[in-house]
Amino acid sequence: MHVEVHWDSEERFKAITDSKFETHIDRDLVTGPRPMEYILVGLGGCASVDVMSILKKARQDVVSCVAEIDAERADAVPAVFTKIHITFKVSGRGLKMSAVERAARLSAEQYCSVSKMLEGGGVEITHSVEVSEAE
Numbered sequence: 001m002h003v004e005v006h007w008d009s010e011e012r013f014k015a016i017t018d019s020k021f022e023t024h025i026d027r028d029l030v031t032g033p034r035p036m037e038y039i040l041v042g043l044g045g046c047a048s049v050d051v052m053s054i055l056k057k058a059r060q061d062v063v064s065c066v067a068e069i070d071a072e073r074a075d076a077v078p079a080v081f082t083k084i085h086i087t088f089k090v091s092g093r094g095l096k097m098s099a100v101e102r103a104a105r106l107s108a109e110q111y112c113s114v115s116k117m118l119e120g121g122g123v124e125i126t127h128s129v130e131v132s133e134a135e
Contacts (some may be wrong), residue, residue, distance in 0.1 A: 036081070039118075040069045043084065046114040047127075050107035051088055055100065061093040063134035081118065086127040091134045100129045 002018045011027035024032030033041070044067040055062050065088065072083040086108075090100050104127050108115055115125055 036073070036079075039081070039114075040071055040084070043112070043114045043118065043125075044069050044086065046112045047086055047104075047107045048088075050111040051090075051100075051103045054103035054106055055090070058096075058099045058103070060095050060099050062090060062095065063092045065090045080121070081123045083124045084118065084126075086125070088127065088129045089132075090129065091132040093134055095131050095133075097129070097131050100131050104129050 004016045005025070006014045006016070008014055008024075008031075012031050013025040015023050015025060017023075023038075025035055025038065026032045027034055048065060048067045051067075052062065052065055055065075068087045068089065070085050070087075071081050073079040074082050086104075088100065088104050108125065108127055119125055
C-alpha cells in the first residue's frame, strides 16, 4: 500500500490513497477529522466488513449494521489509545443472536487486521452486540 499526505496549510492535510481516494485531515476539525479519529474509522470499517460478510455467509437477513466505537486515550503524550469498545447494533428479520455474536467474535479474534494491529500495540479492545427486529 502507498498513501501520500500533502500539507495544505496550518495543521490541515490532504491524503491521497493508493486506490485514488482523497480525504482531509485537520487537527482543528475545519476540513476533516483528526488523525486518531481515522484510526477508529479504520477499525470500525474493517470490523464491519468482516461482520457483514460472516452474517451474509450465515444467511442472516440483515437490514442495518452500525458499529459504535468508544475509545479512551492515555493522559500523557503520546496520547495513544488504551481501551476501545465496539458495539455492533444489527437489525434484521429473524436474526439469530448467536450468529451476530459469532460474527463479532470472529472479526475480533481472527479477521480484522486493524484490531489485531492495535491489540499488538497494547490496546484493550472489547465488543458487544445488540440485535433488534427490523420494522
